[in-house]
Every structure is written in structure tokens, then in C-alpha cells.
Amino acid sequence: MLSFGQDPRWRRFLVDRVPAGSGRVLDVAAGTGLVTRALLDRGRARRVTALDQSEPMLAAAAERRDPRAAFVLGQAERLPFPEAAFDALTVTYLLRYVDDPGATLEELVRVVRPGGTVASLEFAVPSGLAYPAWWLYTRLAMPVVGRLTSHAWYEVGRFLGPSIEGFWTRYPIEAQMRLWRDAGVGAVRWRRMSLGGGIVLWGVKGA
8 A cells, every 4th residue: 555556566676686596685674574485486595584673573474484584583773693694685665764874774785795786675756747646645645544444554654755755855866875885885776666656776795
């Protein structure tokens, strides 16, 4: 609902930025394990470690009982792994929520081996004619639909639009790419998804 039904397509594109047959992949902010499962099902990883700070979400992800997946409770800002422990890393819908996106990116990149891929999926703010429709959807439609579901989803619907726009005001795409380069990621690329409602960034950790 929050992505207007586009999130599965965005996740597939994110997962396909990881080279096929990668060994160990870390999935940060894994939630209920949708990206973790896609990494394995689409042949992008032989083993995936899913990390999230929500114990109930990780428990839901672990219910699938795939022996190729491990589930770790932890925070992206302080990863409980040594340097260069993973061949690639994915992260979804995280950087808006941390106090220091640059420092968090540095911590994510720390645990990836040189030459490994780092890829991120995040909500974005469309431009041009798509912006008014996005604004109406995030400010009016999502809170209404959320209220019909539960009070908690109403609060999520009310929070999300201003949160996304606030992050993009502070960190437009040029600033985000600088953060990635400063964290040690080279060949950084990005693609806006669904008229700009989502964005995937990816690159390769330098030597």
C-alpha cells in the first residue's frame, strides 16, 4: 500500500544489482525477510545473513526456515561483524531513520569485502507533474487508508510523506552520492523507480 503496489518490483531490481552467485550477502533492515528470500530464490547469494533491530520481524522472517539464511538482531549503526565479512550488502528503507546517514553508510561498507556490491532501496520524491499526485497520495490517501486498517497504520501513513520529503530536502541525490563515495563506494549509480516514488542506488566497494 505504501508504495502503491510497486515495492515488489523495486525489490527485484535491488536484488538483481547483486552479482549472481555471490557467496555471503548481508541484508540490512531485513524486516520480514522479503529481500533475503529474493536473494536466495533468484540465485544472487549462497548464504544470506538478515539483520534487523525488530525481534518480531526477524521471527516472522525465520519462520520460513531456510538453512541458507541466518537471522541476527542488531543495529545498522553498530554491526556485529568483522571487516570484509560479506561479498555484498543490501539495505532497504533505512537511511531516513538514522541520525547520521554518512556514518551509517561507512559502517555498512566496512563489512563488505573490496570489490563487493552495496545496494540500497529507498522511497524518493518525484519531480515534475508526478509530484502533485505523490503529495496528495502521501498526505491524504495513505492516512485515510491507514485509518481504515488500524491506528498504528494511520500513524505510519501520516508520518511517511513528511519523512520522505524531509530526507530528500536534506539529502538530494547529489548529496547522497557524495555520502556513498565518502564511505568508500565507487562507480555509484542510481535509478528512480515508478515515476520517482522509489530509488535504488548501488556501487562497488573500493580496494
